[in-house]
Amino acid sequence: MKERVEVGDEAPDFTLPSQKGVQVSLKDFRGKKTVVLYFYPKDNTSGCTAEACKFRDSHQAFVDAGAEVIGISSQSLESHNIFSTEFHLPFHLLSDEGGLVRKLWGVPSSGGLLPGRVTYVIDKKGIVRHMFASQTDIEGHIEGALKVVRALATEEA
Secondary structure, three states, X not given: OOOOOOOOOEOOOOEEEEOOOOEEEHHHHOOOOEEEEEEOOOOOOHHHHHHHHHHHHOHHHHHHOOEEEEEEXXXXXXXXXXXXXXXXXXXXXXXXXXXXXXXXXXXXXXXXXXXOOEEEEEOOOOEEEEEEEOOOOHHHHHHHHHHHHHHHHHHHO
16 A cells, blocks of 8 residues: 555545535546545644635635535534534535545645645546645645646536
């Protein structure tokens, strides 16, 4: 088994609970939608709030290009619900308490302490087409993912 998921790999499936009260499985989107999967360190921190709000503000552009945005961190569903409600986030935030999905995907920690910030774009066939890892370049996560999502939509048209 590889240490981490890379571009060109088949995306490992998982099922996690969402703040919206449903179980979300990656395989549910296969053949239907491109998925923008972003792992973030923690609800209600400055960087994570900025990232979530940028994804929110660009959400319609992702939807228009046929993509589903999904955020994952290890906070509880209650924490995700409060965070999502406060900032009007229109996408799923999945609770990976225990960090098993983070580990499955090989998302590294930053400085060994803080959970890493990594965004993946997964095409309709379940293949990772883009990966961007940066704790600080919040804009890069959204802009890079949107560029790839739009390119995939053009390829499929």
